[in-house]
Amino acid sequence: MLKGKDILNTAQFTLQELNLIMNTAANFEKKVKDGEIIRNMEGQVVASLFFEPSTRTRLSFETAINRLGARVITIANAASSSVAKGESLADSIRTVDGYVDVIVMRHPMKGSAQIAADNAEHPFINAGDGTGQHPTQALLDLYTIRKEKGILGGQTITFLGDLKNGRTVHSLGYFMALCKNKMIFVSPKSLKMPAEITADLRNRGAEIEETENLKEALSVSDMVYVTRIQRERFADSAEYERVKGSYIVNMNMINQAKKGITILHPLPRVDEISTDVDDYEGAAYFRQAHNGLYVRMALLALVSGGV
Ligand code: CP
Numbered sequence: 001m002l003k004g005k006d007i008l009n010t011a012q013f014t015l016q017e018l019n020l021i022m023n024t025a026a027n028f029e030k031k032v033k034d035g036e037i038i039r040n041m042e043g044q045v046v047a048s049l050f051f052e053p054s055t056r057t058r059l060s061f062e063t064a065i066n067r068l069g070a071r072v073i074t075i076a077n078a079a080s081s082s083v084a085k086g087e088s089l090a091d092s093i094r095t096v097d098g099y100v101d102v103i104v105m106r107h108p109m110k111g112s113a114q115i116a117a118d119n120a121e122h123p124f125i126n127a128g129d130g131t132g133q134h135p136t137q138a139l140l141d142l143y144t145i146r147k148e149k150g151i152l153g154g155q156t157i158t159f160l161g162d163l164k165n166g167r168t169v170h171s172l173g174y175f176m177a178l179c180k181n182k183m184i185f186v187s188p189k190s191l192k193m194p195a196e197i198t199a200d201l202r203n204r205g206a207e208i209e210e211t212e213n214l215k216e217a218l219s220v221s222d223m224v225y226v227t228r229i230q231r232e233r234f235a236d237s238a239e240y241e242r243v244k245g246s247y248i249v250n251m252n253m254i255n256q257a258k259k260g261i262t263i264l265h266p267l268p269r270v271d272e273i274s275t276d277v278d279d280y281e282g283a284a285y286f287r288q289a290h291n292g293l294y295v296r297m298a299l300l301a302l303v304s305g306g307v
Contacts, residue, residue, distance in 0.1 A: 002302040010174035024298035040306035041070035044101040060292040093119040123303040138171035140295040153179040161227035163193040177206035218257035250274040
């Protein structure tokens with residue numbers, strides 16, 4: 001179903017494909033935890049190209065590649081590649097495509113994933129393109145929701161923080177719409193979800209509420225997806241200073257929220273969730289980061305034809 005496909009954004013998926021990825025990830029999770037040697041991608045080579053910083057996405061992809069029995073070649077920063085000499089993205093991808101079986105790329109420019117996929121014969125996976133999309137994060141978010149809540153739909157989720165620049169919420173919004181969850185968007189006025197995304201989600205049948213009242217939103221939410229205010233996306237540092245720390249989730253707030261609320265965050269965290277929340281049983285963000293390994297194993301195996 002996914003063999004040979006590019007993974008560019010979350011709008012491209014059907015429910016059937018999501019179920020396949022979730023079930024494949026669950027199988028890999030069991031195998032890894034049972035200590036099985038896995039060879040689904042033995043003999044293949046994957047390029048891991050990161051032109052923007054990453055801890056979780058790059059390392060979980062590279063661990064996934066290793067655990068599947070494939071080999072990885074990597075660019076961990078633009079300065080160590082010929083991009084520093086002025087090479088175009090299209091030329092870099094055409095070159096790497098001749099060496100490998102699958103390409104994974106993170107790049108600071110929105111739309112770069114499409115350019116890369118257009119210049120690659122092999123499957124291409126978007127690991128984050130600027131303020132655009134981060135589809136593999138949304139897949140691991142969905143896998144985490146399935147594990148934490150036992151269901152994928154019929155719930156209310158609050159998206160909190162930098163909804164303008166946050167590619168993770170741009171991506172997860174499409175899955176929440178597809179799975180028929182209600183969304184509440186809470187952000188400073190200057191960091192609202194882009195109007196075109198909100199309109200597109202509503203056109204797909206999503207129920208969406210926008211507010212600045214976090215306390216009220218949390219009182220009716222089954223989950224809250226917290227995001228960092230992204231300093232690196234601000235052209236004006238004074239504006240960043242003005243909005244940073246606008247919303248900080250702490251244990252006092254959780255105690256007043258809907259009972260059993262699940263706290264999600266793509267990480268890295270700065271100060272938007274205080275560390276006193278980490279011991280709360282519904283704080284799922286580190287489990288969420290660990291789930292990325294199994295979901296990325298599933299996606300790599302599926303697009304490469306290894307399952
Ligand atoms: N969530 C996420 O994309 O984290 P990294 O930037 O560390 O990869």
